Amino acid sequence: MTDLTDLGVRALRDGVRAGEFSAREVADAHIVKVAAAKPLNAFLVETPDHAIAAAKAADDARAAGETLKPLAGVPIGMKDLFCTKGVQSAAASHILEGFKPPYESTVSQKLWDAGAGMLGKLNMDQFAMGSSNETSAFGNVISPWRRNDGGNAALAPGGSSGGSSSAIAARLCPAATGTDTGGSIRQPAAFTGIAGIKPTYGRCSRWGIIAFASSLDQAGPMARDVTDCAIMLEAMAGFDPRDATSLDAPVPQWEAGLNPSLAGKTIGIPKEYRVDGMPAEIEALWQQGIDWAKDAGAEIVEVSLPHTKYALPAYYIIAPAEASSNLARYDGVRYGLRDLPDGAGLQDMYAATRADGFGDEVKRRIMIGTYVLSAGFYDAYFTQASKVRTLIAQDFDNAWEQCDLLLTPTAPSAAFGLGEKSDDPLAMYLNDVFTVPSSLAGLPAMSVPGGLDKQGLPLGLQIIGKAMDEQGVLNAGLAIEQRAGFAARPEAWW
Template sequence: MHPTDFTLRGAAEALSEGAISAVELTRAHLDAIEALNPRLNAYVTVAADQALDQARASDERRARGEAGPLEGLPLGIKDLFCTKGLRTTAGSRILGNFVPPYESTVSANLLRDGAVFLGKLNLDEFAMGSSNTSSAFGPVENPWSRRNHPDTRLVPGGSSGGSAAAVAARLALGATATDTGGSIRQPAAFCGIAGIKPTYGRCSRYGIVAFASSLDQAGPVARTVEDCALLLRSMSGFDPKDSTSADMPVPDFAAACGRSMKGLRIGVPKEYRLEGMPHEIEALWQQGLEWLREAGAETVEISLPHTKYALPTYYIVAPAEASSNLARYDGVRYGLRVEERDGDLKDLYERTRAEGFGAEVKRRIMIGTYVLSHGYYDAYYLKAQKVRALIKRDFDEAFGRVDAIVTPATPSAAFGMHEKTDDPVTMYLNDVFTVTANLAGLPGLAVPAGLDAQGLPLGLQVIGRAFDEETVFAVGAALERAADFTALPSVRAGA
């Protein structure tokens, strides 16, 4: 087996048994990055020297009997997480040379548990996008290709496209990601891997560059559901530096992956049967429900009546919060500064922001500023928050009847880089199945479950009660076992 073909669990066992060292495992991944990253563009920054130093220190700790839960495991870090002494860009020119003097809580937790950081992963600028084509450092390419059109470059999904592409292509055993409206689950589904957005508050947001503060949540992507569970346990925990961090115990998520489905009630929301939805998405959904029934679960049709308002609600709330969060990038405090003319401070702001922000970020700032402006706040933003409360109430009522909800993860497989990017509204529709979980603050897991007619991966989504990731992992692992998804992308290390 090539060292990059390990799952996270498998690599941990190999390290524990002495079959491979952390240095050997890290060097194999760095070699893979050197070979494939010029094509995929998954990494913005490769921290080779730092990673090897961390791996050597890891091997020394293991020799002393001090191995942590993630000891010696090479991970990629989405370039939205501040990493002390390592450039953090948020995929934007305006932060192109920012080197944080502090560590995000999530990445600090991973380092505490022995992880090795290979580098920083590409993303849509400020995590705004569904395709990973808006990064100031160029688009990320999906390592999968269409069977009949192998030369068409496909998007990996966004905003965590660099994270998903790196894990799928064997350039990292796992990676951190963030999800504001689907940015973990959608790229995971597009790249044929697993990814979970945990409950809002489960992971600290401290040190994560903010997009929409009431929606953003960190989570992992990895090759298996169990690997995601292992990473999430290390990433989670109460943090007094984040006022939205939940002071809740962190369960052994991986142990939940082996739970039985007997007696579980699985909700099937009728509103997720969209007009014009591809037949293969519907067929996979029905297959997934059948797998769960065969495993002993009961499926129950439910209604989430305000689902149809979720996308417009999201695209009012998220840009509004973004316009507020991004006001800090003014050319004065940190980041890019484009010098003003004639000492005009307003000119400094305008020139810096015009040059520093990309088109999608500017679009969302404009939308957000508009809906927060005098005369429109009540008509748009306040109304959107009321609808958001109704969406959450729909879920509360549904979870009075069911233990988890299963839906498609995306309305299609990965699309070509230039097939939807000219139409922002069409792009926004990629989040149709995922935004509801963010608006309600609920955990959602994407699991690879099948292939479309072109040989591209398709995923199913499991949504659970707040802080009940254990049931989400249990259902996701049952789907994973039944699907037995073994297909591999055409571009990967060790191929």
Template sequence: MTEFTDMGVAAIRDGVRDGDFKAVEVAEAFNARVEKAGALNAFLVTTPERAINAAETVDKARADGGQLGSMAGVPIGMKDLFCTDGVETTAASDILKGFHPPYESTVSGKLWEAGAGMLGKLNLDQFAMGSSNETSAFGNVVSPWRRNDGGDAKLSPGGSSGGSSAAVAARLCPAATGTDTGGSIRQPAAFTGITGVKPTYGRCSRYGVVAFASSLDQAGPMARDVRDCAIMLGAMAGFDPRDSTSLNAPVPDWDAALSGDLKGLRVGIPREYRVDGMDGEIDGLWQEGAQRLKDAGATIVDVSLPHTKYALPAYYIVAPAEASSNLARYDGVRYGLRDLPEGADLQEMYAATRAAGFGAEVKRRIMIGTYVLSAGFYDAYYTQASKVRTLISRDFQTAWADCDVILAPTAPSAAFGLGEMVGDPLTMYLNDVFSVPASLAGLPASSVPAGLNKQGLPLGLQLIGKPLDEQTVLNASLALEQRSAFDAKPQEWWT
């Protein structure tokens, strides 16, 4: 029989439902694998007992003839941005170290109701601010992948959901939650050879998710293939009255409707995504991806998204501005870290707490955000960026007249080495160049592993769809997955 830890969401759920094995056996196998993978630093907190308890509940329900949920028996990793009742939630920041929420995020609660169990909380870039998982207060996550040059250089798993991507790629969990503000599900998925889906903004509740940029943040699934993501997204999505941005729309059965037959589908290739200096291997794979979708029955068309070049600068105004507002709540008064120098007044306590608790990248973005929102600069920066965001959304609306889904690279390169870009924030920000436009427009988008580069590292392709049309994104992703036949996985070195 296949090792439990080589199974994905669908295989585990179906095996438990059919009585081929017990959920507890699966939980025990993944717990043991997590315990041996400390070198990856993917988990901040492990919760083996919660995984076992959830599995026992599923096994009892099956034995009693009860109804099993769509994630029954599947142990998952939870990005440490989701509040979990009684389990430490830090957003990978010292300022929240020791914080145990007395409530559950809506997304995690839905997953537990669907029968999933929690293996632990996953590392990330601090407050989800980063593209390499090097800003965590608790150390870098290390990708399970290595270059094929015989060296042992440690590589980035992408960010901010780097703990999630590394854990899924290393078979520490069959799936994990991620959040995507400007590409933080898609880019790490591309770096580690897994699949990630950012749904339409508002599909998944933000209640109980530590906020970065409220008009952009969106939760989504990260798993080994498209079907597993469709199953998990179905469990995560749904209207939540506690989130004012939640969409009151029915949740389709994306898994049941999955099809790789793209006959009649129009796939757009945006000419503005061919940026200067693009990696030749990325460009070649993009062209191959278009041919694979054509082979699945799709028609390939050229489209224009003329304001693409303004997306990244607009994003790095809007997101820091919202971050500066959201992170003002961390003041050392109500929860989290409090740094109170002797004789300090209230303002001095605020300053000392934030200086000690926030990392360098978080401080950088707070300062940028505070600056662009300040008197005299608000109209010059934030108002202009908001207008550009509207134009980018209109570009996509215009493009939908000519196509049904858009194909583009996910990231401008394969995974880079830890430390290679940490001293150059601007170069690091360019990692989001292909993923940010869909985020600004609130559109559903996926990343699917489509090949390896010459160094043996995964490369991903991105599919962007119309609002609330996750089904087309998933179907096109499935067609690409089937024809890419990506089955590479990292050689195990970390145990």
């Protein structure tokens, strides 16, 4: 029998339905893989009982002749940013260590309702703040990939959804949830040779997802290919009256609508994304992606997004500002960590709790956010950044008059070594240079693996679409996926 952990979401779903193997066999195979992969540090909490219970429900339903649920027999990983009832949900931070929510996030509940089982909670950058999964309070996630130069340097799996990307690439789970605020689904997907899509802002409910930057945060799926992402997204998306930003729109049948032909489509190539110092391999992959799009029937045009150069500065004002507000609730009073030094008053308790509970990157962003929202600087920083955000959204609107989709690299480099950029926040922030603009505009965007660099590490291509056009993004992703034929996988060393 094929190793069940080598199969993706569609293959597992269809195999269980056809009786080729049982859901329990699938769950057991993945549970063993998760337990054996401790060196990756991808899982913070393992929940084999949850996966086994879902598998039993699927097998019982099949034995009774009932119609199986859409994700019956599929065990997945859940990013630690999603609240899961009775299971620690800490956002990889000491300040929430031990917090077991009495409720379930909307997205995770939708996945359980669709028949999926949970293998565990996945490690991440603390409060989703980071691009390398080095800010977790519970240790770095390590990418399963290694450079082919003979070195054994531990590589970053990307962030903040690094536990998700590492687990999928290492075949610990066929798919996982991620969240994307400025690129936290797409960049880790590119670093580990998997697919991931950030849907239109509002497609997936934010209710029960621990907040970072509320006007930017969006849940999405990560999996090994485009089809599996489409299947997952169908289960995750939908209107939720508990989320004021949730879009009241029907969920399309994205899997059924998949079509790799781009005939009649025009794909724009934004000239501002040709940044100084871009590695030749990224440039070459981008050109290869353009050629693949042409082969799929698309017309290629150059477009301009003139305010792109302001996207990162605007993002790193808006996101920390919203974070400083959202994270004010972690004060040691209502839940989570409480650090109460002897003889301390209320203010001392606040200060000690937040100093001990938050990591350095979270503190940095809270301080930046508090500064840009302060009375003397609000207009100079936050108001200006908000105006720039509007201009960036208008740039995309203008581009849509010339094209249907945009094609860019996902990240400006392949995966870097852990520790190589952690001492330079600005160098780390530049990892998001290609992903942040579409986040600011709330647009759907996807990363698909396109090839390997000279060190044998994955490189990704990004497709950006119009608001609500996830189908167009998925179809273009499928067209590139089929032509790239990416089949590389990391060799197990863990």
